[in-house]
Amino acid sequence: MSWATHELENYFIQKHVGLRMSFLACALGAFLPDLFTKGFVYGFTIGSYKIGGSDPIQFHRGWPGAGFTHSILWGVLVSTLVLAIFRSRNWALGLLIGHVAHVVTDINDTAGTMLFFPFSTDTITTGMWRHAAVLGRYGDAAAYYSSPGGVWDMFWLVVVLVFARQTLTKEYFRTVIVPADPRVWAWIHRKFHLPERGLVALYRGLLFYGGCRIFAWTFYARFQAHTRWDVSWGGPDYVERVDLTPGPWTDAFWGALIGSACLAVFLVVCWKLFIQRLWNRGYDPPALTAKKQGIETTAAN
């Protein structure tokens, strides 16, 4: 699993999607695959009972298990539900984009994700770093920040700070983030008496959390856990590699190919049958509507 990238990539996505997507929805979408499962992955104890953690990789990414939460279809399902209930297009889009970004990022560990579930239960993986949840939270953190995973997180921090730094400015917050989601930001402003400075701090919070977490856990890995630094592809080699889709890669390739084709057809059919109708009766934030009308007026002139 990725540790900080899920928080960081939201700002990069935001820069490219702009007013069409709610940033808060994108952030929530990025949490969505792990929201109800992460606690069980490492396991926790209530009294003398230990819950979860017996086969974390199978539970987190496999089937049978909760691996379906790391599929494209799960994101489509949740965002369609949000579109049907709240009619907000930019919340549905934000949730979907955040969710898909998460599951695509997670293909980089050795467990991979069932992107095309239920049409294929083969996990897709690049195998860049080893999924180390079997070591518990601290062991996983130490292994991750001693592997290419830590480099991957740092890469995303640099990408955001260099290529998406304008998304961190007050001006951007004022002109894009709030107009894309005026109701929620206005509610936070009213409910908690937060002026713009507080709201901006809240908006920058995810980047802050992701960025700081990289350093805190890296220091832990280097100075407390003393894990070996192994940034070779598929490292660290001291963690046992678990493959959820054993067998030749050609089997997984054909499984994924057929699964992706079936999923694509299924999504097109769903779009034609009901998602398009839900989308058409949904609404955009006023700023986006005004922008679209402005473009249409300019084109007409």
Place this chain on the structure above:
Amino acid sequence: MSPRRLWRDHEEGVLYAVAVVVYIALGYVFKTIVLNWIVGPLFPLLVVYLVPTWLRRLRARWAR
């Protein structure tokens, strides 16, 4: 440039820098309590806005 003016011009940047250093240090020591999805994203709000606001109010109260 006077220290007061320097502080006024760069207050927010300095507070973010302080937040980063304090959060990483606290996270290193109190991992489970600090390095989580609730405390992490709310920490800059605490250091950059809430604490300075409380301090300003306290100072104003003492000055009266």
